[in-house]
Amino acid sequence: MISVAGDKRKAVCVMKYVCEVCGWEYDEEAGYPEGGIEPGTKWEDIPEDFECPLCGVGKDQFATAE
Numbered sequence: 001m002i003s004v005a006g007d008k009r010k011a012v013c014v015m016k017y018v019c020e021v022c023g024w025e026y027d028e029e030a031g032y033p034e035g036g037i038e039p040g041t042k043w044e045d046i047p048e049d050f051e052c053p054l055c056g057v058g059k060d061q062f063a064t065a066e
């Protein structure tokens with residue numbers, strides 16, 4: 001018997017990013033349709049001029065969320 005059930009998940013890793021100022025969270029899977037960002041948009045594909053919808057800070061104020 002060969003069993004490879006373990007921790008090997010598929011390489012689909014959905015990242016979340018959280019605003020360090022207000023805590024607003026961006027989920028790559030959900031996107032941010034209200035802001036014109038399609039679901040599934042990778043963080044690095046979001047325009048550099050993106051601003052937090054709540055507090056208005058830029059992408060550099062976001063950190064990856066666990």
Ligand SMILES: [Zn+2]
Pocket residue numbers: 019020021022023024052053054055056057
């Ligand atoms: Zn914010």
